[in-house]
Amino acid sequence: MKITIKTFAHFKDICGFQEKELTVSDNITISDILREITRLHPEMHKHATSVLCAINQEYKDLNYRLNDGDKLALFPPVSGG
């Protein structure tokens, strides 16, 4: 199935992309994807406990299983205001 990953703030700098389409296996979780991203970009490791995740603009936890067409966003704690 196909999904889109978006990154923001310093995660975008670390991962080197803002938006990417990926083909992934069925039943994959956000946690699985994050593990692969951390393998490719080891600097993500130190953010492992603070990463926030959203699917289709709604906050989800790491156990969420993705569906075809989902938009996953990975970002650090927010700092607006």
Added chain:
Amino acid sequence: MNEITFQKDPITQATINSKIGTHLDGAIVTFIGRVRKNSRGREVLYLEYEIYEEMARKELQKIEKEAVDRWSLNTCIIIHRIGRVEISETSIFIAVSSPHRKESFLAAEFIIDEIKKSVPIWKKEFYNDGSEWISERS
């Protein structure tokens, strides 16, 4: 009137005055967040805000709805700057109105606190010798 705006241009007094309050309101409370020159011991030259706009709008709508329902507000205006914002400029403007003052005070504080927890907007500070993304909770 409820409104959520993200804008690159400065937030002016004219923008603000035209929107707040109804004839039912005895109180208007506004909160203005500004860009500070000093942050954690470093001199800041300016900021840049990045936003996940589709999600930020949804999150703000939830916060606004909760505040309006909880404190029976007649007005709830939230304006957040995005992109580059200079020192002393307004980065966020919140205005709420209600028949009595207590509800507006509580609502304004609730709204800014919730924005700082959940709305996907990130601040990058620029200094003489570089720049840094700021994460409030890390």
